[in-house]
Amino acid sequence: MNLTLRVWRQKNSSTGGQFVTYKAKDVSPDMSFLEMLDVINEELIGRGEEQIAFDHDCREGICGMCSLVINGIPHGPHKATTTCQLHMRSFKDGDTITIEPWRASAFPVIKDLVVDRTAFDRIIQSGGYVSVSTGGAPDGNAIPIPKDDADKAFDAAACIGCGACVAACKNGSAMLFVSAKISHLSLLPQGKVEDARRVLNMVDQMDAEGFGNCTNIGSCEAACPKEITLDNIARMNRLYLKAVLQSKLS
Numbered sequence: 584m585n586l587t588l589r590v591w592r593q594k595n596s597s598t599g600g601q602f603v604t605y606k607a608k609d610v611s612p613d614m615s616f617l618e619m620l621d622v623i624n625e626e627l628i629g630r631g632e633e634q635i636a637f638d639h640d641c642r643e644g645i646c647g648m649c650s651l652v653i654n655g656i657p658h659g660p661h662k663a664t665t666t667c668q669l670h671m672r673s674f675k676d677g678d679t680i681t682i683e684p685w686r687a688s689a690f691p692v693i694k695d696l697v698v699d700r701t702a703f704d705r706i707i708q709s710g711g712y713v714s715v716s717t718g719g720a721p722d723g724n725a726i727p728i729p730k731d732d733a734d735k736a737f738d739a740a741a742c743i744g745c746g747a748c749v750a751a752c753k754n755g756s757a758m759l760f761v762s763a764k765i766s767h768l769s770l771l772p773q774g775k776v777e778d779a780r781r782v783l784n785m786v787d788q789m790d791a792e793g794f795g796n797c798t799n800i801g802s803c804e805a806a807c808p809k810e811i812t813l814d815n816i817a818r819m820n821r822l823y824l825k826a827v828l829q830s831k832l833s
C-alpha cells in the first residue's frame with residue numbers, strides 16, 4: 584500500500600520543529616510501524632538526507648522505548664499495543680499518517696521523535712531500595728501472599744515506563760506511571776517496610792520534574808499499552824495521605 588507520512592522533524596531541543604511530508608510506497612501490511620520507518624530511513628540515507636530519529640530497543644513490547652504519537656494517539660490506534668507491535672495492516676492504502684513525539688514539558692524533545700524521559704529514571708531512583716532480604720526463590724515463594732494481592736502487584740509491575748500515559752494526559756501527569764511503580768512494591772509484604780518513605784519521595788520527585796496533576800480524565804489508562812488501571816492512582820493517593828499524616832504525628 585502507499586501512504587503519506589507527516590513526520591515531526593526537529594533538529595534539537597533548542598530549535599523549533601515542523602512537519603515534513605514523505606511518501607511511503609509499496610508498504611507491506613505485515614511490516615511493523617517501526618520497520619516501515621526503517622524503510623523510509625534507508626531511502627533518506629540513499630538520497631543523502633538525514634534519517635528520522637526515533638526511539639526503540641526490544642521491538643517486542645517489553646522495554647518501553649518506542650514512543651510515537653500516531654494520528655494523535657500515543658502508540659497508535661490499537662488498545663494495549665506498543666508502537667513496535669503495531670502493524671501496517673492497521674492502516675488503509677492511501678492513508679495519511681501523522682507522526683509526532685510525546686509532547687509534555689517534562690519530556691523535552693531531543694531530536695525529531697525522540698524525547699528525554701530521564702525524569703522517569705530520577706523518580707524511580709528517588710524511591711530507593713527494598714531493604715528486606717527476600718532470600719532465594721524458594722524463600723520468596725514460601726511467604727504467603729493473598730492471590731488477589733499477588734495479581735494486583737503483578738499487573739502493576741507490567742508497567743514498562745514508556746510514558747504514553749503522560750503523553751495522553753492533558754495535564755502531562757505521570758501519576759499512572761508513578762502509582763504503578765509504588766503499587767507493585769506496596770502490595771507485597773517485602774515492599775511495605777519503606778511504603779511511607781517511598782511514596783513521599785517519589786511524589787516529591789514527580790512534582791519537581793514538572794509533571795501535572797491527575798484530574799481523573801482517564802486518558803492515561805486508555806493509552807497505556809500494558810493496561811495499567813486508575814486503581815493504582817487511588818492506591819497511591821491513599822498511601823500518600825497516610826504517609827503525610829504519619830509524618831505529622833511522629
Ligand code: SF4
Binds near residue numbers: 741744745747749811
Ligand atoms: S503506566 Fe502504562 S503508559 Fe504509563 S509508563 Fe507505564 S506502561 Fe507506559
Ligand code: FES
Binds near residue numbers: 643644645
Ligand atoms: S521497542 Fe521495546 S517496547 Fe517497543
